[in-house]
Amino acid sequence: QGLNHTLLLFVFLIVYKTALKVANSLNGRANYSCKSGYEKPDGVTQAICTRDGWMPERLCEAKNRCSPPPPIEDGDIMRSKPEYEEGEKAEYVCPRHYAMEGGPLTCRNGQWTGRVRCIKEMDRNNLRLLKDWLDKIYSQHNHHLTFRCKSGKRHDGRVAMRQQCIEGVIQLPTCV
Structure with a gap:
């Protein structure tokens, strides 16, 4: 049965791209870290070998990141970058004689949420x-x-x- 748990561990290593210090016994604990772009669920610090396999079941999860925010008409993105972390905000600027409505946008679960636009002062x-x-x-x-x-x-x-x-x-x- 120890072999099955070790095999299961290696499957996790391949699928979730983790590095583990192997503990082969039942209720054994293993410290591990996740590779770049992945994170431990709910701040877990160790994996535990149980009769049903390793706990937590998902050792590492892909981080919820956003691609660059969408462009807006008559506006520019301040400090654009290739990826944004969960909860990070994208700020926009409007040219002279335009007013910003809404904003900033926020990266949530890999998607941009919120609304922002630049409108002409007279239109506003x-x-x-x-x-x-x-x-x-x-x-x-x-x-x-x-x-x-x-x-x-x-x-x-x-x-x-x-x-x-x-x-x-x-x-x-x-x-x-």
């Missing part, structure tokens, strides 16, 4: 320029811009719809 505030035939507006210092709400939205009244550009900054009103 449901605004249009009064002169909506202009796709982009470049305003000079001290010049004024007038906004209006997108169809079906109403001005919340906190910031006036006519704003002055001061040193490249314009306060944006909000429509809800």
Whole structure:
């Protein structure tokens, strides 16, 4: 019967890529470590030889890692790397004049969870320029811009719809 347990141990060695110090007797204990990319389940420190085989049954398990996070439209990933550990977060940055909504994404069970996107400030505030035939507006210092709400939205009244550009900054009103 000791031979069966030893044979079973070697099967574990091949399948789970572990290194064990063999203990051949019933109730014998063996210290072991898992190879790179694998980990012991639930922080187990030793394997025990039982009548039914080695316990824990699964000596080493593949780590739940994520591949690089998905790209997002109008945004970039900060410090991308080839693999991410369980619970690790991927952070994104948005360009000037865009606002981040949601984020960061989190690596959970080998999948990315969460939601993140970069949206144009005016889209976020449901605004249009009064002169909506202009796709982009470049305003000079001290010049004024007038906004209006997108169809079906109403001005919340906190910031006036006519704003002055001061040193490249314009306060944006909000429509809800």
